[in-house]
Amino acid sequence: MDEFFTDYTLRTVALGAGALGIVSGALGSFAVLRKQSLLGDALSHAALPGVALAFILTGTKGQLVLMLGAAIAGWIATLFVGLIIRHTRIKQDSALGLVLSVFFGFGLMLLTFIQQRADASQAGLDRFLFGQAAALLQSDVITMAAVGGVAIALMLIFWKELKLLSFDTDFAVTLGFPVRALDILLTTLLVLAIVVGLQTVGVVLMSAMVVAPAVAARQWTDKLAFMVAGAAGFGAISGVIGAYVSSREPNLPTGPAIVVCVTAFAIFSLAFAPNRGLVWSRVRQWRNAQTLRSSAVLADLLALAQQHAESPHGHSVEVLAAMRPEQGGVSRTLRYLAEKGLASRNHSGEWSLTGAGLEEAKREVTVREECT
Amino acid sequence: MMSDAISHVVLLGIVLSYFVTRDITSPFLILGATLTGLVTVVLVELLNKTRLVKEDAAIGLVFPFLFSIAVILIARYAGDVHLDTDAVLLGELAFAPFNRVELAGIDLGPKALVVMAIILAVSIAFVTIFFKELKLATFDASLASALGFAPVAIHYALMGLVSVTAVGAFDAVGSILVVALMIAPPAAAYLMTDNLSKMIVLSCVFGIVSAVSGYWLAVLLDANIAGSMATTAGLLFFLVLLAAPERGLVSAARRRAGQKQEFAQTMLTIHLLHHENRPEAEAESRTASLHEHLRWDPQFAQQVVVNAERQGLVTRRGPFLLLTDDGRGRAQREMSQ
Numbered sequence: 124m125d126e127f128f129t130d131y132t133l134r135t136v137a138l139g140a141g142a143l144g145i146v147s148g149a150l151g152s153f154a155v156l157r158k159q160s161l162l163g164d165a166l167s168h169a170a171l172p173g174v175a176l177a178f179i180l181t182g183t184k185g186q187l188v189l190m191l192g193a194a195i196a197g198w199i200a201t202l203f204v205g206l207i208i209r210h211t212r213i214k215q216d217s218a219l220g221l222v223l224s225v226f227f228g229f230g231l232m233l234l235t236f237i238q239q240r241a242d243a244s245q246a247g248l249d250r251f252l253f254g255q256a257a258a259l260l261q262s263d264v265i266t267m268a269a270v271g272g273v274a275i276a277l278m279l280i281f282w283k284e285l286k287l288l289s290f291d292t293d294f295a296v297t298l299g300f301p302v303r304a305l306d307i308l309l310t311t312l313l314v315l316a317i318v319v320g321l322q323t324v325g326v327v328l329m330s331a332m333v334v335a336p337a338v339a340a341r342q343w344t345d346k347l348a349f350m351v352a353g354a355a356g357f358g359a360i361s362g363v364i365g366a367y368v369s370s371r372e373p374n375l376p377t378g379p380a381i382v383v384c385v386t387a388f389a390i391f392s393l394a395f396a397p398n399r400g401l402v403w404s405r406v407r408q409w410r411n412a413q414t415l416r417s418s419a420v421l422a423d424l425l426a427l428a429q430q431h432a433e434s435p436h437g438h439s440v441e442v443l444a445a446m447r448p449e450q451g452g453v454s455r456t457l458r459y460l461a462e463k464g465l466a467s468r469n470h471s472g473e474w475s476l477t478g479a480g481l482e483e484a485k486r487e488v489t490v491r492e493e494c495t
Numbered sequence: 496m497m498s499d500a501i502s503h504v505v506l507l508g509i510v511l512s513y514f515v516t517r518d519i520t521s522p523f524l525i526l527g528a529t530l531t532g533l534v535t536v537v538l539v540e541l542l543n544k545t546r547l548v549k550e551d552a553a554i555g556l557v558f559p560f561l562f563s564i565a566v567i568l569i570a571r572y573a574g575d576v577h578l579d580t581d582a583v584l585l586g587e588l589a590f591a592p593f594n595r596v597e598l599a600g601i602d603l604g605p606k607a608l609v610v611m612a613i614i615l616a617v618s619i620a621f622v623t624i625f626f627k628e629l630k631l632a633t634f635d636a637s638l639a640s641a642l643g644f645a646p647v648a649i650h651y652a653l654m655g656l657v658s659v660t661a662v663g664a665f666d667a668v669g670s671i672l673v674v675a676l677m678i679a680p681p682a683a684a685y686l687m688t689d690n691l692s693k694m695i696v697l698s699c700v701f702g703i704v705s706a707v708s709g710y711w712l713a714v715l716l717d718a719n720i721a722g723s724m725a726t727t728a729g730l731l732f733f734l735v736l737l738a739a740p741e742r743g744l745v746s747a748a749r750r751r752a753g754q755k756q757e758f759a760q761t762m763l764t765i766h767l768l769h770h771e772n773r774p775e776a777e778a779e780s781r782t783a784s785l786h787e788h789l790r791w792d793p794q795f796a797q798q799v800v801v802n803a804e805r806q807g808l809v810t811r812r813g814p815f816l817l818l819t820d821d822g823r824g825r826a827q828r829e830m831s832q
Contacts, residue, residue, distance in 0.1 A: 155552050160549070161551050210744055212686075216496050220499050220677075221675075221679050221682055221732065224671055225729025226729075227722075228672060228675050228722040228725020228726050229729070230722070231722030232713075232716070232722040232723050232726055235722065328559045328562065330559050331559030331560060333555070335555075335560075337552075338548055338556060341547075374570045374571045375567060375570065375571060376567065376570050378566075379562075379563030379567045382563040383560065383563050383564065383567070386556060386560040386563075393542075393547055401545060401547070
């Protein structure tokens with residue numbers, strides 16, 4: 124573990140990935156809540172021509188310049204998407220896909236221009252496409268942290284407004300908030316998050332960095348603050364784990380490693396989070412079904428007992444099963460009742476209510492009658 | 496966006512099929528890739544069904560995950576094979592003519608062309624045979640279901656075709672162009688017509704135009720062909736967006752301006768009618784003071800008056816405006832509505 128302190132590259136990459144995780148996780152939460160998950164994907168693809176143009180126009184491969192180009196391109200892409208959605212009957216999904224692919228294709232054209240120039244090597248720009256976390260320098264990480272810090276700060280300053288915007292836009296409008304401006308602000312923050320992450324995980328995988336931490340965090344809480352913090356946490360941890368694993372294993376690119384890790388968090392959260400988790404849902408469902416089934420069988424046993432009040436005797440499983448042909452698992456239910464001490468079996472395999480069972484069955488009848 | 500997801504995910508299918516067949520040119524790769532595309536659709540639907548994840552988030556979660564696995568597999572186990580991620584996104588159309596298919600010693604043409612021709616034939620057959628079902632399932636899935644069609648099956652068949660197309664086009668043009676050509680031409684066609692058959696035909700035409708012009712642009716600028724085609728597809732869409740009759744931005748703006756004028760003229764007639772034969776008529780019907788009383792900016796007011804005169808709704812007498820009979824009739828009609 125002390126490799127984190129001794130290995131410069133690992134430390135740098137881990138810090139960069141961690142920063143990326145925090146920013147994209149936090150801001151991605153808002154995108155996911157507003158059903159704009161794919162905006163992240165679209166923005167990251169659309170950033171490519173911005174990066175290329177920034178290089179063509181300025182001739183430098185300086186981080187900030189390229190990031191600025193990416194941000195501006197992402198911005199223009201959002202404007203186009205908005206224009207298409209507002210003025211035509213084309214839906215958000217198609218508008219995003221259209222702008223994404225066209226901008227990206229245009230970006231590719233520009234990249235091939237760059238390829239032809241004598242002075243250029245595309246390598247620096249390629250890393251925006253696929254991410255080259257391993258090539259991160261300390262200065263890169265500092266820039267990422269700074270830009271990301273600005274985004275997070277703005278998010279905190281406008282926390283209440285953004286919260287309202289995400290959950291109840293109409294109410295925000297009626298309260299007089301400048302909803303359009305806030306929308307633009309949120310998109311800008313998302314653009315910043317994406318621009319920060321592009322070099323680390325690349326265009327294709329950026330969508331996961333925006334979506335997965337938020338999805339994971341959402342399963343554990345209903346409160347926005349906890350969700351945003353949780354998403355930031357999941358993102359950061361995934362970034363660090365991805366960086367670490369990638370540095371230890373040969374031929375394991377960092378970007379994909381981070382994405383696999385954060386998606387694993389999401390899957391785990393979807394399955395096991397208390398309340399919403401699918402596993403617990405199943406368990407709860409099963410328990411409820413079991414309760415219903417045992418109530419039914421209990422009532423049947425009571426009915427049988429009352430019919431044979433003069434000469435009480437037990438009844439076989441088949442009889443009880445025949446009473447409720449549409450319900451299965453009668454013998455299992457009877458065993459369950461036996462475990463709870465409500466029914467018992469005599470030596471010839473016949474079931475009847477115990478004293479406690481009789482009381483419980485009568486109580487349930489009364490409750491049912493009170494309810495109807 | 497599902498097509499975007501599928502076109503990325505086919506890489507995983509190709510990788511896995513490659514591991515099974517150990518042959519990069521095997522047709523089995525197409526099958527594997529298509530299946531992966533379908534698996535993606537299934538996974539997204541499953542996630543969506545849990546209701547814990549909305550559809551857009553599900554897509555954004557599933558495809559990068561599968562793509563990452565593909566990239567990792569390639570890096571670790573297939574590093575020496577020509578299966579690089581660049582090709583996935585970009586393809587290299589320039590080499591397509593050189594990669595030819597031979598059957599019994601006869602040169603059938605470029606592999607890409609043969610493969611895409613077959614896929615085209617299958618697609619045309621599918622769309623033609625199942626036109627009614629596709630139409631209904633697309634516009635009214637519940638009705639389709641109630642009538643006994645199987646919209647889910649149709650959906651998966653369609654997604655399967657999307658996967659096959661993405662894979663087939665892969666080698667030559669990479670995933671991005673597939674997405675661009677699957678969205679931009681149909682979106683442009685959608686802006687031009689309400690009729691589904693016309694839309695499909697128009698979409699094909701736009702697709703062809705984009706591809707051909709994209710190629711010539713690439714030749715002219717010596718640029719990446721696939722990127723160039725995606726760009727022209729986008730430009731074509733943008734042109735249609737502006738210029739489409741009825742739904743285009745230009746015609747919509749014109750329509751709005753026309754409506755604004757009409758409304759203004761009606762307001763003018765009502766205003767004049769309202770003050771006609773009343774003591775303040777003199778003040779209210781001065782041409783020069785209209786902009787004050789109706790809160791119009793002076794240029795606009797001038798325009799409205801000129802147009803109203805041309806339409807025979809008002810006449811000028813000195814500095815005053817008077818309603819004609821036509822004008823009065825219009826005002827009364829509008830007010831009674």
